[in-house]
Amino acid sequence: MQQSGNTILITGGGSGIGAALAQRFHDLGNTVIVAGRRQAALDATIAGRADMHAMTLDADDAGAITAFAAAVTERFPDLNVLINNAGIMRVESLDTARDLGDAEATIATNLLGPIRMTDALVDHLVARGNGAIVNVTSGLAFVPLVATPTYSATKAALHSYTVSLRAVLSGRVEVIELAPPAVQTELTPGQSTRDGYQPLDAFADEVMALFAQEPTPAELLVQRVHPLRFAERDDRFAAILERLNGQAH
Incomplete structure (x- = not known):
């Protein structure tokens, strides 16, 4: 993927x-559009930056996505990169009947949204x-966190979907997965200061170095x-599943 001269849309661009x-x-040197639900958070992302733009989007609403896509391509006809980043993560208990609202919302945002x-x-x-x-x-x-089963499942599904998308669009649109x-x-809640998690700046540094490789890794x-x-x-x-979930517990 070329590193400059793009017009890039990033969903979930208001934080993280x-x-x-x-x-x-x-x-x-790219033009960047950030999209998300919270205008104030989007405005904070783009503050003081020319050629950064904010557009609100409800990623759970199919009609809103269709209308948003028409609006963003009309306003930014040079749009050539889509980064499907918006996501939510909620703790769920599977050992008793429950309200499935969290599971349904997670599927809508994390899987149906990018699709x-x-x-x-x-x-x-x-x-x-x-x-x-x-x-x-x-x-x-690839290894689920059992306390967030629907989140893990949506990301597994999106991985599979991305493999199919890459095969279908080969030679026409570059398809990349960031995991x-x-x-x-x-x-x-509290994740931004949680011990053992990778600091955001260090993660972003490493990711941008990967984007800069030629060719960009799939x-x-x-x-x-x-x-x-x-x-x-x-x-x-099995060992990593046990260790991951033991640490989380």
């Missing part, structure tokens, strides 16, 4: 990984000729996520 990547790509946004923009990105789609999954796509480890963001994997990503390959799945 989305905001950090948005600012790093802007520093490289719908990609569908709404894929024709435009193909026509651009230099397009790229980046889907942000998680190390938990973070546990990073110090506000994805869950999977962007910082060192901390390797044990999860390659647990099956290395015949360590």
